[in-house]
Amino acid sequence: MIEMKDVWKAYPNNVKAINGINFQVDKGEFVYIVGPSGAGKSTFIKLIYREEKPSKGEIFVDNTNIAKIKERHVPFLRRRIGVVFQDFRLLQQLNVYENIAYALEVIEEERDVIKRKVMDVLDIVQLKNKARAFPSELSGGEQQRVAIARAIVNQPEVLIADEPTGNLDPETAWEIMDVLDEINHRGTTILMATHNKDIVNTIKKRVIAIESGRIVRDEVRGNYGYET
Numbered sequence: 001m002i003e004m005k006d007v008w009k010a011y012p013n014n015v016k017a018i019n020g021i022n023f024q025v026d027k028g029e030f031v032y033i034v035g036p037s038g039a040g041k042s043t044f045i046k047l048i049y050r051e052e053k054p055s056k057g058e059i060f061v062d063n064t065n066i067a068k069i070k071e072r073h074v075p076f077l078r079r080r081i082g083v084v085f086q087d088f089r090l091l092q093q094l095n096v097y098e099n100i101a102y103a104l105e106v107i108e109e110e111r112d113v114i115k116r117k118v119m120d121v122l123d124i125v126q127l128k129n130k131a132r133a134f135p136s137e138l139s140g141g142e143q144q145r146v147a148i149a150r151a152i153v154n155q156p157e158v159l160i161a162d163e164p165t166g167n168l169d170p171e172t173a174w175e176i177m178d179v180l181d182e183i184n185h186r187g188t189t190i191l192m193a194t195h196n197k198d199i200v201n202t203i204k205k206r207v208i209a210i211e212s213g214r215i216v217r218d219e220v221r222g223n224y225g226y227e228t
């Protein structure tokens with residue numbers, strides 16, 4: 001479902017962030033991406049949703065080589081890949097319902113379809129009662145759940161999470177993991193970059209470790225493997 005073949009990425013300032021990565025993820029997998037700060041995790045993730053283009057190599061999402069697609073086709077790719085970030089990135093002037101509906105309005109979905117889909121994802125993240133609240137009225141964990149709802153409302157095949165628990169206290173981080181686990185059980189492939197040692201060592205999943213832009217470890221039910 002996702003495959004990288006000999007992928008390299010050098011930034012314009014000549015920093016070599018990814019140095020020859022080969023890997024494959026099957027549909028329905030849940031994969032943690034770990035590694036020291038500056039190892040290339042975010043770059044790796046950005047390559048998958050085409051925020052960055054590789055300097056060399058091929059990246060397949062299903063059978064599309066996304067390194068090759070034209071700029072005007074990128075929005076179509078983004079519908080197949082949901083993304084969540086450490087800092088939530090909600091639109092402050094829109095309420096919860098509107099933040100999520102926005103992703104459907106831009107593709108001109110019908111009003112009643114939008115309503116059904118938004119309420120369905122709010123149900124999954126257990127925030128139906130907060131539909132009219134604004135981001136500033138929510139806790140960090142609630143904001144992240146809205147961001148997750150927004151990321152999955154188009155029913156993407158893949159959900160990418162870059163440090164989704166990075167801004168949250170430990171208890172709230174576990175709640176976010178429950179939500180991600182639920183989404184994974186419904187069939188969505190999940191890639192999650194994280195520094196959260198406790199979570200990786202407790203909720204066992206495949207672990208890919210990146211150091212200096214290379215995969216140095218790929219284990220089926222791995223450990224975090226670093227001191228925090």
Ligand SMILES: Nc1ncnc2c1ncn2[C@@H]1O[C@H](COP(=O)(O)OP(=O)(O)OP(=O)(O)O)[C@@H](O)[C@H]1O
Nearest residue numbers: 011012013015017036037038039040041042043044
């Ligand atoms: N837009 C950019 N332009 C130039 N260099 C960059 C850019 N983004 C990242 N880098 C560099 O690429 C390398 C990898 O960075 P990246 O953000 O992928 O690491 P990371 O593993 O996600 O780090 P962290 O865990 O601290 O978030 C670093 O040396 C970083 O300084």
